[in-house]
Amino acid sequence: MPEETAGRLSARRLLGLVTDPDTFTELPSPTRRSRPDGPLGWQGYDDSRARAAERTGEEESVVVGTARVEGTAAVLIAFEFGFLGGSLGERTGDRLEAAYVHARAHRLPVVPLVATGGSRMQEGMLALSQLQRVARQSALTREAGLPQVAVLRDPTTGGGWATLGAGADVVLALPGAQVGFAGSRVRPPDADPAAYTAEAQVAAGSADAVVSAEELRPVLGLWLRLLTAPATAPADPPPALGGSGLPATGWEAVQRARAPRRPRAEAYLDAYFSRRVALSGDRCGGADPGGMLCGFGERDGRGVAFAAQTGTATRPAGYRTAARLIRLADRLDIPVLTLVDTPGAANDAEAERQGAGAAIAELFAEVAAARTPITTLVIGEGGSGGALALAAPHNTWATPDSYFSVIAPELATAILKRPPEKAEPTADQLRIRPQDLVELGVIRGIVDHPANASTTPPPPPPSPGPRAG
Structure with a gap:
């Protein structure tokens, strides 16, 4: 698969790429009372959503469910960038919260497959406040002792990068993906585009590794196995x-x-x-x-x-x-x-x-x-x-x-x-x-060489004491 297209795969194609065959089960979508043209009454918003749904086959900008990755069960959150730029709105927040709640209830790691331009303009501050909601769910999952491994696709910008992406325990990225808090339309005119890449984020210590699309499933599977065993x-x-x-x-x-x-x-x-x-x-x-x-x-x-x-x-x-x-x-x-x-x-x-x-x-x-x-x-x-x-x-x-x-x-x-x-x-x-x-x-x-070792295994070290509750 050409690297230049891997980051822009649809949510479901990407899920097919990283999960074991026939293991993905979509979680039910929470229902929210609909208001004409959204919470702000933004004229034309309903039409935009309808066109996005027709184009992508999705009802929202994320698809969430459970699957196995190289044998390890996980909750996966796949962004559909074709649906209004993978932006976050209230319904997106509903799905994200449901995914994290399910992960904690079933003791599963969480894998956000992020491709987003940030918060949805047509929902204003109500959209932006979803970042607080996501951050809380991530924090609760962290406190529950469950790992979060994010995969950054093209693009990963704005609040999606600053919560689901950079907030994960381990951050992997596809080659050449655009990654940064500032999206391409809001950066200074003289900004160096190379600074807003997956490779630059690894060099700056903000991401762990760049992984090719072909290697993504085995690498992600190994991470999940090591962090859960x-x-x-x-x-x-x-x-x-x-x-x-x-x-x-x-x-x-x-x-x-x-x-x-x-x-x-x-x-x-x-x-x-x-x-x-x-x-x-x-x-x-x-x-x-x-x-x-x-x-x-x-x-x-x-x-x-x-x-x-x-x-x-x-x-x-x-x-x-x-x-x-x-x-x-x-x-x-x-x-x-x-x-x-x-x-x-x-x-x-x-x-x-x-x-x-x-x-x-x-x-x-x-x-x-x-x-x-x-x-x-x-x-x-x-x-x-x-x-x-x-x-x-x-x-x-x-x-x-x-x-x-x-x-x-x-x-x-x-x-x-x-x-x-x-x-x-x-x-x-x-x-x-x-x-x-x-x-x-x-x-x-x-310690000695194995050939020279003749002593019994060492006794365990002193216990650090009970873990605080």
């Missing part, structure tokens, strides 16, 4: 992939952790999960795909969330994305695996302008408050608070080729006003080797 126990720490044998000195631990060929996060995630999908962006203008990998993976048929540092300095957007991931996993009762590997938080001027301290504080708070179990493995450098923010209290492990330190030995040497050549003995004094960390009680243990 949580593991029932904490994630086990992955086995070590790098060198075995413990370092003799602190400086050796540092050198081994910094070795260019040491396995990084990608290798650990690939070995741990059979399949995984990425959660990208902090939802406030930033993304850090080179410094923090976040998402959900399939482990023994169950869903586990992950946040993994990649060995580089972590940007503020990376910390905020990890915090977003932990909030979502906590709400859905999905265990979390975190991989620590960073020389420290980015400390350049731009990082400060982006709120480095606040972003790290947010992640510390989310890890501390999480009721879902978090398991941490230090796989390389554990540099200062920028690494500790991702570490689970009482359930952090380390590989033999890693270290964890209050600060890098070279920086500690400088702070202590020692000459640079004292970095090596300073590393020993800091006691940063994995075996030192075990003795100090900072970590629970050291």
